[in-house]
Amino acid sequence: MDTNLPQTSQPRIVIIGCGFAGLRLAKDLAKSPVQVVVIDRNNYHNFQPLLYQVATGALEADSIAYPIRKIFAGQPNFFFRMADVERIDSGRNTVVTSVGDIGYDHLVLATGSLTNFFGLESIEQNAMQIKSVPNSLNLRSYLFQNFEKALLTEDPGQRQALMNVVVVGGGPTGVEICGSLAEMRRDVLPQDYPELDLKKMEIYLIESGAEVLGPMSKESQEKGKTYLEDMGIHLRLNTHAQRYEDGKLYYSDTEFIRTQNLIWAAGVNGAAIDGLPEEVIARNKRVNVDTQNRVVGQRNVYAIGDVANMVTEEMPRGYPMLAPVAIQQAEQLADNFQRLLKGEELKPFKYLNKGSMAIVGRNRAVVDLPGDLHFSGFLGWLTWLFVHLMTLVGFRNKVITFISWGISYFSSDKALRLIIRPYKRHDFNDQQGVVAAEHKVATAQYHPPVAAPNAPVVGG
Template sequence: MTKTLSSTAFPKIVIIGGGFGGIEIAKKLKGKEVKVLMLDRHNYHTFQPLLYQVATGGLEADSIAFPLRKIFKGQKNFTFRNTEVKQIVPERNVVVTSIGEISYDYLVLATGSDTNFFGSKELEHYTMPMKTIPEALNLRSMILQNLEEALIEKDPVKKAGLLNFVIVGGGPTGVELAGSLCELRNHVLQKDYPELDMSLMNIYLIEGSPAVLGPMSEKSQHDAREVLETMGVKVFTQTRVLSYDGDKLSVSDGQEIYSENVLWSAGVMGEVIDGIPKDKIVRGNRITVDETNKVTGFDNIYAIGDVASMVMSEYPQGHPGVAPVAQQQGRHLAKNLLKIINNQQPEPFEYFDKGSMATIGRNRAVVDLGKVHFKGIFAWFIWMFVHLMTLVGFRNKAVVFVNWIWSYFSYDRGTRLIIRPFNRKLMTEDTKNK
């Protein structure tokens, strides 16, 4: 294989991305005879499954972010660089970054995914995505700012627009966001805005496919929809967004909804860096990899997690874009890389599906564990336990726990703060995500 040895005898593994996959592979390489260099544009790991609670004022952003350097404190073969990777040059085994060129012996792409607007510049400009902490904070500011505006708006059409919330995409993120917004309305906002008639606040959930929570069991799909509707969410399935100009949303069933608050959770796409040949990129902007996560056609470039598409008989369109896949691929690839370095045969990856879950509100969640499905307060406790345990760091676990306990008993949300006002006009594509 082509391999440029670095200055030391130990091979250098460069990992792009400190998400679930990147963290696991780097951890597994601790103490091994390799040099590990992680690159990330943020200096922290983001616990994406709880972003919706940041956006709806339930958690502080800092409790779901964890400094990457801290995770690897004391890991002697690990180095971190806070930088943006601009290009991969496979011919020379280097990546081009904002702090210069960096060489690698093995490259691991763990870049994850970004919001997919399916090519619509209009939707990208006017709707609010929620894949990063700054995006969740923008969303939080926008929701609260629009409520403040609604309070003083005299024009009934404009007021309706400020109070209509539309969530596009009924996957776990969309469902959790809709449920959380609904609880915010039902328990918190009426007290905060006694002058506002909260019955005017509508929450729509719009999903193109026939059911919400697409990847879950039919039972869970049904249960989740029922709970959402009981809470007051207007759920529309088999409905697509046709256009949105910042004021008026047109959907495929003929409805026109006036809304200043359109939250986009309708899809993700792999974050592919320049330099990966176009013919390796498939559906969902993912990179095709073989069963060892090696990018097809390369000897020393690997991709894991959301950005990788490993087609197997059980997963004809690749694995689902969830944390456990990334984590398992990360751990597996660490073992395989050590084997390859020692001239052993790598082993194929097998995904162990531990089940899936989504929460809709207090005491309300749905869990699929193989053929077993359950809902309600027990499912909700499992959801909380699993999320607390997956959160990185004791401090973060403790702070999230305090918030949850406090919210549970007070029916309140602690962080409905407009700390940096959102201003679409002042935002550039460059500052929006940062």
């Protein structure tokens, strides 16, 4: 019991997941008279917004990942256990993990999100995703493996399918990876594959809505669309991916795009954990919480970040699954734990919208700020770079990322095009459900309640 954690008279707060929400909560509890125990399946925190740059060779994985134990070095009330969470036993105030049971006084779910394929099994079995470091490294290898195959095939149709890339989902993630792929097509691939006619490489972005960057302002949507078209991206708006068969992505009964490179960035579900009552799991598999982030019907179980479904009058569909929401919920919950220890009333969560942004390519980005302020271009690009650089965990990661970006900017080259661990497509799919939400999820696997998936399409 308790996997060799020290016994204490202080309340024990167990946090499952060390993504944006879990990390901030644990740090904000550093000076509180509590024992903080973080459980995660990985021993590192990774910066998910830059995973696409790992996938396209702009950054190495260790530029965006940082050891959890090093982050909390010097915090005496912090303890970490690397484990898979199997289920919650709320009756015993216990988390059942792969390394043993861990008791808690208060439990916080910060398990993040999983990819939502909306029941499209053929796509789920064959598409690639960018939700974890292994996903990104596999995608990078897979893309370059296909270009190696394109050199060898004599079939023009097969060669075209190996070169084509289709990205499904027009949110920030989909837009950002399309822009990065377009720059790679222009600057990198012609150097490595002069025998191929890279002008024939086609990049498609499929979006079910009428605009790309749906959560952003109309100005940013239009500017983002213009950037993508200028970079040679084929946009298919108001288009639904239906199935993927024999290297063909069908978007109607008869219309399809030939591709061996299908990237899914179209939706996410919450990553709930077994053991919670079925009635607290929303249809998008997020966990219903009140305005204090307490799981509905539970006395001492909380949820923050992407997994938390907080429905209010202002947000009838719940707060968006964004890093700023996760961080602010963690900060508020840390404050509420202090109030709880003092016997004071808990304060409800209030979200302060600090804006949103997305990058399309070099000198091309869009930024929305409160007060109906919008800007783009070089200034937007600098703003995006600065915000993401400052948000990275660890001084070393900030320096390495800054240097890598500087070299890429002036040389128009991405040197990290290594096929270190080749694999077949089924190798990638074997990892789905295990590493799909590795950046936050500590669960070994999730057995959802019987409910039809009905999550909104979210690109980021």
